[in-house]
Amino acid sequence: MIEIDDLHKRYGDKTALAGVSFAVKPGEMFGFVGANGAGKTTTMRILMGVLAADSGQVRRDGRPLTFEDRRKFGYMPEERGLYQKMKVSEQVQYFGRLNGMSAAQAAKATADLLERLSLTGRAGDEVGALSLGNQQRVQLAVALVHDPEVLVLDEPFSGLDPIAVDALAEVLVERRTAGVPVLFSSHQLDLVERLCDSVGIISAGRMVASDTVEELRAREGRRLLKVVVRDAAPGWTAGLGGNITEKGDEVLFTDVNGSDQEILRAATKAGTVEHFGWERPTLTEIFREAVA
Amino acid sequence: MSGLWLVARREIATRGRTKAFVIGLVISALLVGALAFLPKLFAGPDSYTVGFVGPSTLQPALTGAAKDVEITVKPFADEAAARKAVLDGDVDAVVVDDRRVFADGEVDRELGLLLEGAHQTAQAGRQLAAAGLDAAKVAEAMRVAPLEQVSVGADTRYAGARTGIATLLVMLLFFQLLQPSMYVAMGVVEEKGSRIVEILLTSIRPWQLLGGKIVGLGALALLNLVVVIVAGLGAAAISGFASDMPPGIGGVVVSTLFWFVLGYAFFATLAAALGSLVSRQEEVSSVLTPMMMLIMAAYFVSYFAAVEPGSPVARILSMIPPFSSMVMPVRTAAGEVPLWEMGVAAALMIIATAAVLVVGARIYERAVLRTGARVKLSEVVRDGSAVAR
Numbered sequence: 236m237i238e239i240d241d242l243h244k245r246y247g248d249k250t251a252l253a254g255v256s257f258a259v260k261p262g263e264m265f266g267f268v269g270a271n272g273a274g275k276t277t278t279m280r281i282l283m284g285v286l287a288a289d290s291g292q293v294r295r296d297g298r299p300l301t302f303e304d305r306r307k308f309g310y311m312p313e314e315r316g317l318y319q320k321m322k323v324s325e326q327v328q329y330f331g332r333l334n335g336m337s338a339a340q341a342a343k344a345t346a347d348l349l350e351r352l353s354l355t356g357r358a359g360d361e362v363g364a365l366s367l368g369n370q371q372r373v374q375l376a377v378a379l380v381h382d383p384e385v386l387v388l389d390e391p392f393s394g395l396d397p398i399a400v401d402a403l404a405e406v407l408v409e410r411r412t413a414g415v416p417v418l419f420s421s422h423q424l425d426l427v428e429r430l431c432d433s434v435g436i437i438s439a440g441r442m443v444a445s446d447t448v449e450e451l452r453a454r455e456g457r458r459l460l461k462v463v464v465r466d467a468a469p470g471w472t473a474g475l476g477g478n479i480t481e482k483g484d485e486v487l488f489t490d491v492n493g494s495d496q497e498i499l500r501a502a503t504k505a506g507t508v509e510h511f512g513w514e515r516p517t518l519t520e521i522f523r524e525a526v527a
Numbered sequence: 528m529s530g531l532w533l534v535a536r537r538e539i540a541t542r543g544r545t546k547a548f549v550i551g552l553v554i555s556a557l558l559v560g561a562l563a564f565l566p567k568l569f570a571g572p573d574s575y576t577v578g579f580v581g582p583s584t585l586q587p588a589l590t591g592a593a594k595d596v597e598i599t600v601k602p603f604a605d606e607a608a609a610r611k612a613v614l615d616g617d618v619d620a621v622v623v624d625d626r627r628v629f630a631d632g633e634v635d636r637e638l639g640l641l642l643e644g645a646h647q648t649a650q651a652g653r654q655l656a657a658a659g660l661d662a663a664k665v666a667e668a669m670r671v672a673p674l675e676q677v678s679v680g681a682d683t684r685y686a687g688a689r690t691g692i693a694t695l696l697v698m699l700l701f702f703q704l705l706q707p708s709m710y711v712a713m714g715v716v717e718e719k720g721s722r723i724v725e726i727l728l729t730s731i732r733p734w735q736l737l738g739g740k741i742v743g744l745g746a747l748a749l750l751n752l753v754v755v756i757v758a759g760l761g762a763a764a765i766s767g768f769a770s771d772m773p774p775g776i777g778g779v780v781v782s783t784l785f786w787f788v789l790g791y792a793f794f795a796t797l798a799a800a801l802g803s804l805v806s807r808q809e810e811v812s813s814v815l816t817p818m819m820m821l822i823m824a825a826y827f828v829s830y831f832a833a834v835e836p837g838s839p840v841a842r843i844l845s846m847i848p849p850f851s852s853m854v855m856p857v858r859t860a861a862g863e864v865p866l867w868e869m870g871v872a873a874a875l876m877i878i879a880t881a882a883v884l885v886v887g888a889r890i891y892e893r894a895v896l897r898t899g900a901r902v903k904l905s906e907v908v909r910d911g912s913a914v915a916r
């Protein structure tokens with residue numbers, strides 16, 4: 236388990252992190268979301284040891300993280316960096332070897348990864364000759380080549396086409412299933428919602444939510460009541476509590492405050508109730524609500 | 528340690544495969560090889576073709592006397608044929624009846640001396656024989672040992688060659704110290720600017736990354752230096768210049784390699800530390816200015832030392848680091864250096880290099896992960912908490 240405990244970081248008199256804490260369990264995919272400048276990259280750089288926190292700690296299974304721990308992590312920094320003049324396959328192998336793989340292991344892992352990321356045809360090209368999206372795939376291969384025990388990826392999906400998004404998602408799910416904690420940041424909330432077990436929302440250097448997706452939705456869920464009544468007499472909602480939005484037969488109630496059963500009775504009286512239930516908010520809605 | 532070797536190997540493979548490196552290697556080897564032929568070109572030819580008209584007693588005296596010079600003899604039937612051969616440049620001179628010499632213009636100075644000497648010997652022998660002396664006794668009496676030259680000052684027999692070699696060494700060391708150090712700085716900035724250093728430093732330690740880069744690029748520079756030296760000595764052997772070279776050239780080579788390794792470690796580490804302060808290639812040359820000035824200063828002093836190896840300035844600066852890394856090998860090539868001066872120079876330079884390695888590695892470690900604007904040296908030195916490691 237990776238624990239981030241009460242991180243604080245200031246740049247001059249600007250506070251970037253003001254007490255960030257969350258945990259990523261083995262076999263859990265954790266989506267790290269937040270507005271631009273909220274502190275995601277800062278948190279991840281501290282986690283990877285390329286930036287020092289002013290205070291706070293990062294632990295693995297209760298012990299503070301060491302260099303040796305981090306060597307076994309797979310890291311994709313926000314600002315992509317590759318040797319432009321080095322060939323794709325050589326470059327991925329080089330990073331495998333730096334992480335302690337033998338030449339043969341690195342060669343095999345590289346070939347497998349390039350295959351999965353549809354880069355086999357470009358293996359002998361210089362990285363600089365690749366399109367941005369393909370360079371991004373090489374960057375992923377570099378993060379994944381040594382079969383990391385933990386994955387820390389800063390916006391890994393940005394700049395990828397839908398096919399590559401699926402390929403990467405597949406790789407991440409596979410790693411997660413193998414028991415690897417996966418932490419990634421993203422602005423693509425639908426993707427986070429689809430892939431992640433847990434989500435952490437950061438706003439202005441503070442965690443405003445951190446929980447499983449189910450839990451977050453359930454907690455935020457009792458806000459929007461959707462009722463559909465066929466052949467209802469107009470004005471049946473008059474006098475009912477909450478904010479009301481009508482659209483044809485469909486009526487949305489917010490801020491119901493416990494008057495849901497009263498609404499149900501009124502609906503039954505008004506006509507044939509076709510739908511009555513709480514709307515599950517999307518992650519986007521939860522996010523908007525949380526950072527507002 | 529393996530991390531360091533992996534980095535070094537990558538540097539060697541990447542830089543060693545570039546056209547710039549290969550072309551630089553070939554050109555510098557050719558250039559130095561060509562220079563080894565230069566003294567012989569200026570010194571004039573080692574062989575002459577001399578024609579003879581009529582029987583000659585001068586001829587055996589000439590071919591017998593000349594030891595360092597090769598003389599080819601060509602007989603001619605008459606004067607007309609001889610004149611034509613001289614004008615066509617087939618022969619350097621023609622001796623006619625042991626009495627006259629034909630040449631195109633003046634006779635070559637060295638050949639003239641040789642001919643005159645042979646003429647004296649032959650003529651004196653003939654005249655003594657005519658006076659009734661026994662031919663064998665005459666020959667015996669004519670055998671004279673040459674004058675022995677003794678210098679009561681410094682041994683200046685090889686002064687010219689020494690100065691030449693030392694001057695060449697100045698340029699060689701200057702380029703082989705400056706260029707790879709620049710490459711080290713550019714490599715550091717490439718990694719910092721592209722942020723690749725963030726991934727690298729989660730896999731290996733800063734000293735492995737820095738050390739690997741310095742070792743790898745240094746190995747290439749050393750290879751370049753060795754190739755140039757071998758090319759120079761090889762060409763000298765072929766051109767015949769080797770026989771004019773001062774004794775102890777092996778010592779000069781060893782001293783050059785020794786001082787190169789120290790000097791390179793010093794300047795390359797300095798370049799890496801300065802380079803790690805900036806993030807863009809455009810800023811490299813400005814941030815390297817102090818190092819460049821140091822190398823330039825060493826370069827000028829070395830030139831002076833090549834010409835005046837015994838002057839107080841050369842003697843003192845050849846013991847002060849980092850100037851010693853260039854001045855001392857140049858002085859060693861240009862003249863005799865007392866052993867104690869070499870010892871002091873080496874000890875001081877080793878201490879200085881070790882200090883630069885320690886301080887430079889620390890600056891690099893603290894600055895290389897600081898992104899954004901140029902890092903101030905004072906900030907790095909003061910604040911050690913930039914990165915948790």
Ligand SMILES: Nc1ncnc2c1ncn2[C@@H]1O[C@H](COP(=O)(O)OP(=O)(O)OP(=O)(O)O)[C@@H](O)[C@H]1O
Binds near residue numbers: 249273
């Ligand atoms: N080197 C720096 N110097 C000064 N301030 C910085 C530096 N790096 C980050 N910051 C500030 O710290 C805050 C957090 O930045 P961070 O990069 O962590 O945000 P982020 O959540 O990753 O944003 P984004 O979604 O845009 O990537 C921002 O206000 C940013 O301006």
Ligand SMILES: [Mg+2]
Binds near residue numbers: 275276277313389
């Ligand atoms: Mg970011």
